[in-house]
Amino acid sequence: xAEVMHHSFTNFTFHPLDLKTRKxxxxxxxxxxxLQCVLTEDNRKIIVKNGKDSLDICRVVNGMWQTSGGWGxxxxxxxxxxxxxxxDSGLTTFDMADIYGxxxxxxxxxxxxxxxxxxxELLDQIRGLTKWVPPPVKMTSSFVRESINVSRKRMDxxxxxxxxxxxxxxxxxxxLDALKNLTDLKEEGKIKTVALTNFDxxxxxxxLENEIPVVSNQVQHSIIDxxxxxxxxxxxxxxxxxxxxxxxxxxGLLSEKFLDTNLAIPFAGPPLNTPSLQKYxxxxxxxxxxxxxxxxxxxxxxxxxxxxxxxxxxxxxxILDQPAVAGSMIGVRxxxxxxxxxxxxxxxxxxxxxxxxxxxxxSKRGKDLMKVIGDSGDEYRRI
Numbered sequence: 001x002a003e004v005m006h007h008s009f010t011n012f013t014f015h016p017l018d019l020k021t022r023k024x025x026x027x028x029x030x031x032x033x034x035l036q037c038v039l040t041e042d043n044r045k046i047i048v049k050n051g052k053d054s055l056d057i058c059r060v061v062n063g064m065w066q067t068s069g070g071w072g073x074x075x076x077x078x079x080x081x082x083x084x085x086x087x088d089s090g091l092t093t094f095d096m097a098d099i100y101g102x103x104x105x106x107x108x109x110x111x112x113x114x115x116x117x118x119x120x121e122l123l124d125q126i127r128g129l130t131k132w133v134p135p136p137v138k139m140t141s142s143f144v145r146e147s148i149n150v151s152r153k154r155m156d157x158x159x160x161x162x163x164x165x166x167x168x169x170x171x172x173x174x175x176l177d178a179l180k181n182l183t184d185l186k187e188e189g190k191i192k193t194v195a196l197t198n199f200d201x202x203x204x205x206x207x208l209e210n211e212i213p214v215v216s217n218q219v220q221h222s223i224i225d226x227x228x229x230x231x232x233x234x235x236x237x238x239x240x241x242x243x244x245x246x247x248x249x250x251x252g253l254l255s256e257k258f259l260d261t262n263l264a265i266p267f268a269g270p271p272l273n274t275p276s277l278q279k280y281x282x283x284x285x286x287x288x289x290x291x292x293x294x295x296x297x298x299x300x301x302x303x304x305x306x307x308x309x310x311x312x313x314x315x316x317x318x319i320l321d322q323p324a325v326a327g328s329m330i331g332v333r334x335x336x337x338x339x340x341x342x343x344x345x346x347x348x349x350x351x352x353x354x355x356x357x358x359x360x361x362x363s364k365r366g367k368d369l370m371k372v373i374g375d376s377g378d379e380y381r382r383i
Contacts, residue, residue, distance in 0.1 A: 044090060044347050046326045048193070048242045050213040053186070055162055055193045057127050058093035059320060060343050062086050063246060063329040068101035070275040072336050076106065079334035083110040084117075086332065087126060089340045095218075095244075095329055097131035097164075098151055104130060106334070108156035128155055129162040129244075131197050131218075132182075139174045144181035148190060159189055164197040164218050164244075168381065175203070179212045186213075195244075198377035201231045208239055216326060219376040221245035221319055222254065222280075223296065223363050224287045227370050233324040242326035245319055249330060251276025253284065254315040259297045263290055276331060286373065288366035296362045303355045310342045317349045318359055 047056045062083075067074050083094065083106070094110075096103035107128050114123050130151050137143065152160060163182060167175035182194050196204065197218040204217055217236075221228045221243065228243055236243060249255065251274060261269035263281075272278050284293045300311045307314070316328050330343055351359075373379050 046242075048215040048326050050193075050215045050240060053193050053213050053215055055127065055215065057129070057162075057244075057327055058091055059327045060091060060093075060316065060346055061129070061244065061327050061329040062091055062094045063331040064094060064096040064103040064106070064334075065100055065246075065276070066274075066331045066333045067096075067103045067106060068099070071333050074102070074106075074334060074336070076102070076109070079106050080110045080113060082332070082334040082338065083107075084113060085338070086340060087114065087118075087122060089344060091340065091343060092122075092125040093127040093129065093327070095129045095131075095246075097133060098147075098154075099131075099133050104151055104154035108154055111156055127161045128157065129164060129195075130155065130160060131164040131166055133166045134178065136169055136172055136174070139178035139181060141181050141184070144178055145185060145190075148182070148185055152190065160191045162193045162195050162215070163191045164195040164216070166197045167199070170200075170203060170381065176207070176210055176212075179207060179214075180210075183212055198380055200375040200377045201235055202375070204232065204241065205235055208241070214241060216242045216244050217376075218244040218246060218329075220247040220379070221322070221325070221328075221376075222248050222250055222283075223300075223315055223318055223359060224250065224283060224293075224366060225369055226363065227373070228324070228376050229322055230370050232376055233322070236324035241324075243324045244327045244329065245325055246329040247276075247280060247283075248319050248328040249312045249315050250280035250283065251331070252312075253277060253280050253293075254297070254300065255311050256301065259301055259311070260294065283369075286367065287369060292366060295365070299358050299362045303351070303358065306355070307349055309345045309349055312339070313342050313345045313349055314351070314355075316343075316346050317351055318356070320346065321351065321356075 044058060045056050046059050047054055067079065094107060096107060098104060111126065111128065114126055132147060132151065134147060148163065152158065165179060165182060179194065182191060185191050186194050193215045194213065195216040195218070196214050199217050207214060219228050225247065257270055263269045272281050284290060297311065300314050304311050304314050316330065319325055319328050330339065374382055
């Protein structure tokens with residue numbers, strides 16, 4: 001997704017959807033399924049499924065929005081070297097989009113180096129998840145096919161591991177046409193799994209009622225933004241669809257770097273010099289402001305010290321432990337910085353009841369973002 005919000009939150013309204021009113025009995029009969037998500041023995045990978053479609057992904061996903069500009073100049077060879085380093089460390093799933101600058105091209109170079117320079121066992125573990133963010137034109141079969149072929153060519157794969165579909169305007173019902181055409185491409189072997197990004201609960205239910213076999217929905221989800229747990233998680237648990245989350249460390253705000261800082265004083269704290277920091281600072285403001293955010297960081301720091309890990313590690317683990325969450329994304333600034341050790345620490349961290357209660361106590365002091373913004377994805381659609 002082009003994860004930049006241009007609106008204030010003050011004008012958002014929220015109208016709750018009653019999941020028990022829309023053809024409820026028929027829907028539940030058709031869509032209620034057994035467990036659709038399987039953890040591997042080391043809890044590092046998870047299998048997302050819908051019917052005959054399935055894909056195993058690493059539970060911590062390398063997010064590549066940061067290659068699209070605004071985080072520093074990405075040098076191609078250094079970036080690909082960094083991708084190899086992440087993969088070698090066991091972080092084998094990469095998330096990108098057709099609109100993330102050179103992300104898909106970098107993946108294509110990377111996967112070819114894996115084919116040439118790494119054993120087949122590693123190649124078998126690599127997963128490339130991409131997104132398609134089309135303009136609001138008629139979603140004909142030929143247009144969808146041509147668009148997906150561009151991503152296949154850029155990523156240099158015969159079949160996309162996962163295609164996550166985004167749609168800007170729900171008043172245009174073309175998203176169902178697009179998804180049906182994507183499902184046809186999946187049946188042809190051009191796509192292994194079809195998924196969504198930034199769809200709300202109501203539209204997710206409509207998509208499932210149309211028997212489109214999506215395996216996941218990628219949404220914003222963090223300790224501050226718990227909206228997916230208020231409505232969407234219930235539908236996901238009924239149907240087996242899983243959540244892949246982004247914004248989980250809020251562009252780096254949920255880290256030691258911003259602990260005990262006062263951004264109200266000019267130049268007193270770290271600069272908010274990336275699109276992600278600026279975006280998620282607006283989320284902090286909507287939730288409760290910087291002072292309240294400092295209380296949260298202090299709480300997370302105590303838990304991190306207790307377990308010998310970092311604040312981001314705690315933040316990611318807390319979301320991974322939420323119902324319906326299959327994986328959480330951490331953005332990678334390829335060739336500029338890395339956080340491999342902190343990320344791998346997520347897999348061995350166990351948050352106890354005291355930790356969870358402490359986080360929940362602080363989290364609930366903030367505003368209910370469902371009432372401020374609306375359901376998941378509404379930050380892109382409501383003015």
